Each structure stands twice: as C-alpha cells, then as structure tokens.
Amino acid sequence: MQIETLFAQIHTLPSIPKVAQDLILQFDNPGSSLDAVARNIEKDPVISAKILRLANSARFRGARESTSIEDAASRLGFNTLRTLVLASAVTGAFKAGPSFDIKGFWLKSFEVASVARILAKKSGADAEIAFTSGVMHNIGELLIQIGAPEVAERVNAAHRGNTAGHVASESLQLGFGYPEVGAELTRRWNLPKVIQNAIAYQAKPLQAPNNEVQPRIIAQAILVSDALEAHGGLNEEAKASLRTPLFEGVDLDALFQALPPVLEADKQFAELLS
Structure with missing residues (x-):
C-alpha cells in the first residue's frame, strides 16, 4: 500500500481548527504578545474551555478562580499555553x-x-x-x-x-x-x-x-x-x-x-x- 492510498481511504481526515493553526504561527512569531494570543484563543470555545479548566486545576490554581482567557493565559504562561493549545487541538481532532x-x-x-x-x-x-x-x-x-x-x-x-x-x-x-x-x-x-x-x-x-x-x-x-x-x-x-x-x-x-x-x-x- 502507498501512504497516499491510506489517506485516501480515510473519508474525513482529522483536521486542526483554523484558530489553532493561526495560534501555531503566532507562537512561532517572536513578536507575538500573550494578550494577542489570548484574543485569538477566545475565538475557539472548545480550546477556551480547556484552558480555563486547566488554569483552575489543582496544578495551576491560584488564590482565586480564573474566569477569563486573559487571566488564564497570564497564569499559565506562554510555554504552557502553547503546549495546551497544540495538545488540545490534536486530541480533539481524533475520534x-x-x-x-x-x-x-x-x-x-x-x-x-x-x-x-x-x-x-x-x-x-x-x-x-x-x-x-x-x-x-x-x-x-x-x-x-x-x-x-x-x-x-x-x-x-x-x-x-x-x-x-x-x-x-x-x-x-x-x-x-x-x-x-x-x-x-x-x-x-x-x-x-x-x-x-x-x-x-x-x-x-x-x-x-x-x-x-x-x-x-x-x-x-x-x-x-x-x-x-x-x-x-x-x-x-x-x-x-x-x-x-x-x-x-x-x-x-x-x-x-x-x-x-x-x-x-x-x-x-x-x-x-x-
């Protein structure tokens, strides 16, 4: 079998949401700010919900609950945010x-x-x-x-x-x-x-x-x-x-x-x- 044949047999190829692809480009841009990334994340309700859940988990929870993506992004930090966005997009792509x-x-x-x-x-x-x-x-x-x-x-x-x-x-x-x-x-x-x-x-x-x-x-x-x-x-x-x-x-x-x-x-x- 050719690898192209395998992909052709999969009727619906798993895809990463466009907002996640945009975020990947933002993460690779040294000029990107955490606020700009947070505003882009807000466009995807699924990724937003996962980020809020993680920010309020025992691992990251602070003295108060995060209720906004901006606050959650600040709490998580750039690297953790990047990891979460990519991991969330990938795990959500497959059924x-x-x-x-x-x-x-x-x-x-x-x-x-x-x-x-x-x-x-x-x-x-x-x-x-x-x-x-x-x-x-x-x-x-x-x-x-x-x-x-x-x-x-x-x-x-x-x-x-x-x-x-x-x-x-x-x-x-x-x-x-x-x-x-x-x-x-x-x-x-x-x-x-x-x-x-x-x-x-x-x-x-x-x-x-x-x-x-x-x-x-x-x-x-x-x-x-x-x-x-x-x-x-x-x-x-x-x-x-x-x-x-x-x-x-x-x-x-x-x-x-x-x-x-x-x-x-x-x-x-x-x-x-x-």
Whole structure:
C-alpha cells in the first residue's frame, strides 16, 4: 500500500481548527504578545474551555478562580499555553472506534512527551518542541487504525507494549509505519518542519537530516516509556534496560530522579484534555 492510498481511504481526515493553526504561527512569531494570543484563543470555545479548566486545576490554581482567557493565559504562561493549545487541538481532532483504548493511547503519548521534555532540558534542546513532538509522536497510529483496521488488529495483538516491533510489523505489512503516517499528517497540517522530522525519524534517529536532535530525544523518550511499562515502573531493572548506545551521555540516575513528579503532573494534564 502507498501512504497516499491510506489517506485516501480515510473519508474525513482529522483536521486542526483554523484558530489553532493561526495560534501555531503566532507562537512561532517572536513578536507575538500573550494578550494577542489570548484574543485569538477566545475565538475557539472548545480550546477556551480547556484552558480555563486547566488554569483552575489543582496544578495551576491560584488564590482565586480564573474566569477569563486573559487571566488564564497570564497564569499559565506562554510555554504552557502553547503546549495546551497544540495538545488540545490534536486530541480533539481524533475520534476512535469503540474497540480502541483512546484514553490509554493519550496517556502513553503524554508520558512520552513528559520524558522528552526532561531529556530536552538536560541536553539544552527546545523542551516545548520536544513535549509537543512527544504528544504527537504516534498520531499516525490513529490513522492506521481508521484506514487499515485489519492490519491494525493483527499488529495490535502481536506487539502489545513493544514499540519497535509494532513499527517494524506495520512497515512489513503496509510498506510504512505510524512514524511516516504521522509525519505526513503534520505536513498536511502545516506544522513546523522540526516537529515533522521528530515524528518521521523517531524509529531511525541517526538518519535524521542535519543531525537534528529532536528525533533522538523522542526515540529515547519512547524507550524510557516502554521500559517503565515492561518493568513495572521507575526501578533499577527499567534503568538497566536503557544502558544502550542511544543513551550515551544521558545521566539515567538523574533522569529517573526527576521523572516521578513530572509524570504524575502530566498524567493529570492528559486527563484534563481527554
């Protein structure tokens, strides 16, 4: 199958609201102000409601309740606002079938995103791009579930909890895996090239153009998430399984010490968005 065929078989391609696309451009413009971004967010009632809910959650709630987008934006800050807008737009774009665990899917996505953000901070890379790429790293899987359901069922049954095996099996049976599908979707959404490449090269980070660092960060974050699932959490067995060449230069002890509060906070973040 050609990847274009898969997209053609999906009658209604998931789309990001125009206001979210406009906001992405605003976020990439260093001249954008928080007030201008807030005014644009007010045009989308769904995203506005999620932002108010997050601003008034236990994680961000101040001495009083936020009742306006301007106040919520000020409380959340620019980076958190950017992350929320993109994550809200992406999670709201997909409707899964009854047999697919969409909640588990997004919890996994946000776990990868949380790990990616810490890895980026420790390496000096852009942490918010890493988080956004992590949230969207496997969105191509949702399109495969919709456009090639029979193949998806076989792969799901054979490779539960095995990310590398999942990608390899999809590539063998379809000619491509969810990284390529996700990269094509983000290209059609006109998302920044750095996010497209982080998704496209997550399974082959050393082949990323111009030695881009984000694909490597996403690959590392996926392996950390898989290790936590395989070994039952943040323990020595999980840590030992990650001592591979891909993690050369990464302080795994420091990473595992930093993860618990972040994973818990972003799990709540995912719950708010779902």
